[in-house]
Amino acid sequence: AAAQQRDSGGRAFPFPYTPYLIQEQFMAALYGALEAGRVGIFESPTGTGKSLSLICGALAWLRDFEQKKREEEARLLAVEESGQEGKECPSLAGPAHPESQGTAGEPDWVTAFVQKKEERDLVDRLKVGKSEEDETKRLLQLSKEVLSEGAGDALEQLDDNEEELILAEYESDEEKKVVSGLEEDDDDLEEEHVTKIYYCSRTHSQLSQFVREVQKSPFGKDTRLVSLGSRQNLCVNEEVRRLGALQLINDRCMEMQKNKHENEGKKRRVSRTICPFYSYEQMQFLRDEVLVEVKDIEQLVALGRETKACPYYGSRYAISAAQLVVLPYQMLLHEPTRNAAGIKLKDQVVIIDEAHNLIDTITCIYSAEVSGSQLCCAHSQLLQYMERYRKRLKAKNLMYIKQILYLLERFVAMLGGNVNQNPSCQAVSQTGTVLKSINDFLFQSQIDNINLFKVMQMLSSARLFGFVERYGSPASAVKSNKENQKLSGLQNFLLTLQQGAENDQVRTASPLMQIEGFLSALTNANQDGRVILNRQGTVGQSSLKFLLLNPAVHFAKVVEECRAVIIAGGTMQPVADFREQLLSCAGVDPARVVEFSCGHVIPPENILPIILCSGPSNQQLEFTYLTRDLPQMMDETGRILCNLCNVVPGGVVCFFPSYEYEKQVYAHWEKTGLLTRLAAKKKIFQEPKKANQVEQVLVEYAKCIKRCSQAGGQMTGALLLSVVGGKMSEGINFSDDLGRCVIMVGMPYPNIKSPELQEKMTWLDKKMPRATGQAPSRVLIENLCMKAVNQSIGRAIRHQKDFASILLLDHRYARPAVFNKLPQWIRERTQVKPAFGAAFAELRKFHRGKLDALFCGPGNGL
Numbered sequence: 001a002a003a004q005q006r007d008s009g010g011r012a013f014p015f016p017y018t019p020y021l022i023q024e025q026f027m028a029a030l031y032g033a034l035e036a037g038r039v040g041i042f043e044s045p046t047g048t049g050k051s052l053s054l055i056c057g058a059l060a061w062l063r064d065f066e067q068k069k070r071e072e073e074a075r076l077l078a079v080e081e082s083g084q085e086g087k088e089c090p091s092l093a094g095p096a097h098p099e100s101q102g103t104a105g106e107p108d109w110v111t112a113f114v115q116k117k118e119e120r121d122l123v124d125r126l127k128v129g130k131s132e133e134d135e136t137k138r139l140l141q142l143s144k145e146v147l148s149e150g151a152g153d154a155l156e157q158l159d160d161n162e163e164e165l166i167l168a169e170y171e172s173d174e175e176k177k178v179v180s181g182l183e184e185d186d187d188d189l190e191e192e193h194v195t196k197i198y199y200c201s202r203t204h205s206q207l208s209q210f211v212r213e214v215q216k217s218p219f220g221k222d223t224r225l226v227s228l229g230s231r232q233n234l235c236v237n238e239e240v241r242r243l244g245a246l247q248l249i250n251d252r253c254m255e256m257q258k259n260k261h262e263n264e265g266k267k268r269r270v271s272r273t274i275c276p277f278y279s280y281e282q283m284q285f286l287r288d289e290v291l292v293e294v295k296d297i298e299q300l301v302a303l304g305r306e307t308k309a310c311p312y313y314g315s316r317y318a319i320s321a322a323q324l325v326v327l328p329y330q331m332l333l334h335e336p337t338r339n340a341a342g343i344k345l346k347d348q349v350v351i352i353d354e355a356h357n358l359i360d361t362i363t364c365i366y367s368a369e370v371s372g373s374q375l376c377c378a379h380s381q382l383l384q385y386m387e388r389y390r391k392r393l394k395a396k397n398l399m400y401i402k403q404i405l406y407l408l409e410r411f412v413a414m415l416g417g418n419v420n421q422n423p424s425c426q427a428v429s430q431t432g433t434v435l436k437s438i439n440d441f442l443f444q445s446q447i448d449n450i451n452l453f454k455v456m457q458m459l460s461s462a463r464l465f466g467f468v469e470r471y472g473s474p475a476s477a478v479k480s481n482k483e484n485q486k487l488s489g490l491q492n493f494l495l496t497l498q499q500g501a502e503n504d505q506v507r508t509a510s511p512l513m514q515i516e517g518f519l520s521a522l523t524n525a526n527q528d529g530r531v532i533l534n535r536q537g538t539v540g541q542s543s544l545k546f547l548l549l550n551p552a553v554h555f556a557k558v559v560e561e562c563r564a565v566i567i568a569g570g571t572m573q574p575v576a577d578f579r580e581q582l583l584s585c586a587g588v589d590p591a592r593v594v595e596f597s598c599g600h601v602i603p604p605e606n607i608l609p610i611i612l613c614s615g616p617s618n619q620q621l622e623f624t625y626l627t628r629d630l631p632q633m634m635d636e637t638g639r640i641l642c643n644l645c646n647v648v649p650g651g652v653v654c655f656f657p658s659y660e661y662e663k664q665v666y667a668h669w670e671k672t673g674l675l676t677r678l679a680a681k682k683k684i685f686q687e688p689k690k691a692n693q694v695e696q697v698l699v700e701y702a703k704c705i706k707r708c709s710q711a712g713g714q715m716t717g718a719l720l721l722s723v724v725g726g727k728m729s730e731g732i733n734f735s736d737d738l739g740r741c742v743i744m745v746g747m748p749y750p751n752i753k754s755p756e757l758q759e760k761m762t763w764l765d766k767k768m769p770r771a772t773g774q775a776p777s778r779v780l781i782e783n784l785c786m787k788a789v790n791q792s793i794g795r796a797i798r799h800q801k802d803f804a805s806i807l808l809l810d811h812r813y814a815r816p817a818v819f820n821k822l823p824q825w826i827r828e829r830t831q832v833k834p835a836f837g838a839a840f841a842e843l844r845k846f847h848r849g850k851l852d853a854l855f856c857g858p859g860n861g862l
Contacts, residue, residue, distance in 0.1 A: 013060045014218035016052070020800075022598040023049050027057030029596040030566065034061045034349055039565045039588055041579075043572035043597040045825055047799045051213045054351060054568060058197050059219040062323060062349075065195060193320045193344050195563075200332045201353045202361075204233055204297055207326050210353070211296035214324070224291045226318040228327040228341060233297055234312040236304040237275050247513055253312075275310070282309035287317040316342055334365050335557060336520075345561040355567040356787060359581055362551035366524075368517040372415050373540035376423040378511040379408040400458040403450055408515070410445040417539030426539040433755045434533040435547075438522055441531040452519050459516045521546035528553050530759050547756050549763045552585030559586050571790040572597070574783045574821045580768060580776075600825040606803035608846040609793075609830040611819075613811035615640050616836045621809050623657070623746025634665050637745055638674040640809065640836070641719070645681040647844045648805070649851060650717040650737035651705045652682060655724050655792045657748040659689060662721055665745075682719035683708075687726050694727045705737050724748040724788045739796040740847070743807045747818075749785045774817070786821040793826065803850050805843055 013027045033040040044050040232246045240252050256275040286309035304311035412419040417426045442448040528550040535542045615636035656662035669675040685701045704718040761777030768776035796804035814832045833839035
């Protein structure tokens, strides 16, 4: 039964069961942070019910906030009716009430709320009016152009089939509403965004899991929740879904909508080009259904199929009225995607879960890479587009297309190639990697005089890439104009270009789309990023990459607009990265930042973390790049595992710093016969490199452990050789028998020879204050290493009654600077063992004790 839990401040937190003390503390701290408009860094280890604490704490705050707002509005109305506005009303001196006088007696938030609401309403009304006006003008202009075009034979041929290629302009989702006749429902367009919580996580499966937790919570019945996702996850049109690649799906969807808008004025066959699910009435119905009852992505898709309504757009209609919006990282953190989805962050609450990789995530979202073959391919396609439609293009558009062609030509020249020759056949004379500042790259490319913002605008509005992508290949020849006249539409036109293709591979991403991303990246401030010229073998294999050095510039907009931001995760240590690289650089006042970290719910005796400094033959354990390849180090690691497999029941998960090292050690053990000895006790599994094979390996691993525990016998379980930062080190639970012991071989420091990492280190040393006597670059390397370690070792303990031992094989873990970066709940229970004997005795005692407790009945804390 649900419990009403009250904290020391008398606040009630509805909860599905009696919460742990740490959950109560978490909810109280979360409530306080949201109420005070803070930026919070919240750490709650997996297995402590973090999701439920987030749901119940945040929704309890939202419930109270809405209640206060309703009471205040009712009071204001009552005051107004009794004719006492002048005496008691807070200042309404906004655009709509210039004559109102305020008093000092009202709470600040009421005054702010009323003023902001009125200002926002007015701005929203003006915005909608303007967008409708602009759209009408644009459509009229298009009609005029179509009608006033000369009626030459060649031009006539284009009217029905190819007109869209010349006149096609990108429309935002807001504009599409107007075009498709949605203006009949003005209330929807003007609907105010209620105060809401945006919850985002990394993967769709994590989001679905969160929604299921909401459904089970006391708030499940009366919360208006909407799940957002990509078209790839939400599209219900089988013809479009079959395209597979996200970019193909996106462009096909946009084209179908465009056809729908245009078909109303044209008589042409449309049955296969419009989407039957893009129906305003049906999507409104879907929106209402979504808001009435909490649904995850799978349920949303099922509802879309059943109601013949598009879940992708239907869910977007629900954003303004929703109280809780659940969405992937990319959609919230990437500003253009955020705007396109109609997400407004002003005065809202954002919770970013699984945020341990937040800095890397933002860096990746805003970094961009284009290969030489993509640049040449785009140049070829665009050149032919220009030649084909030169007479029909407006002078301004023609100018921009020529500018893009020039940009592409210069980019290829920077890679040491010629844009007019096959990139696969052009060898690069000076191979290697060169890093340049943005300004240096622009000057050396001789493109510093081009307005990249305008070029990008043209690219995104013309949407040339959508059509090119589906049918285009790099090409070297075009059929004569006479033959072209017989072809209908860009599809057939581009099919004639196929003979110049470099290879038979189907292109899944539009080269122009990639290039738009790269141009966009070049508009970052000079100090915030670098351009990496990677020259390899041929021009086609070479690439230009933009590396974002300062993710804070993009996160700053989120923090500035939101009422409160919560960054949460199971393992947030070391948090200095978030404070310094993200929040401090984003201009967040340190006083606004609040940290909360709680321990684990498991009893101290259920976990045994050991730092092991030497192996069975007294070989010191230090896995540096220089020593880890030595045969004696690999032998010692094998001996440790052999000993452990004798005393640890069930599953043992062993993490290596890289795939290469894991393969090397495995081969060495195979050669020395050690693998055979290991395999006598535990069946050995290796983490696959391919993501689609992970599930199969895990299923087999789990089956083997279950089989061994039931059968008894010599084989006691399984050993899984995994990789730090691989598929198994994040998001996979090794609970109970799946992970009774987690072993970390060495310290997984990143490759400091990587030019990208070196650049980031240099940038940090210039920008960051030198704290604790260590250079910021050194701190970064250590933090990256320990973040990876913490993620991996946190896989084992997943619930209150779980137990496991954790073994860190490297004496360097005992150094205070490293040791202090372990999660607090592990750190305070960790033992440092200089010799193997003492460590082995502890491990044997721990696992024997647990086994005895399991077989001796209740009362054992399990």
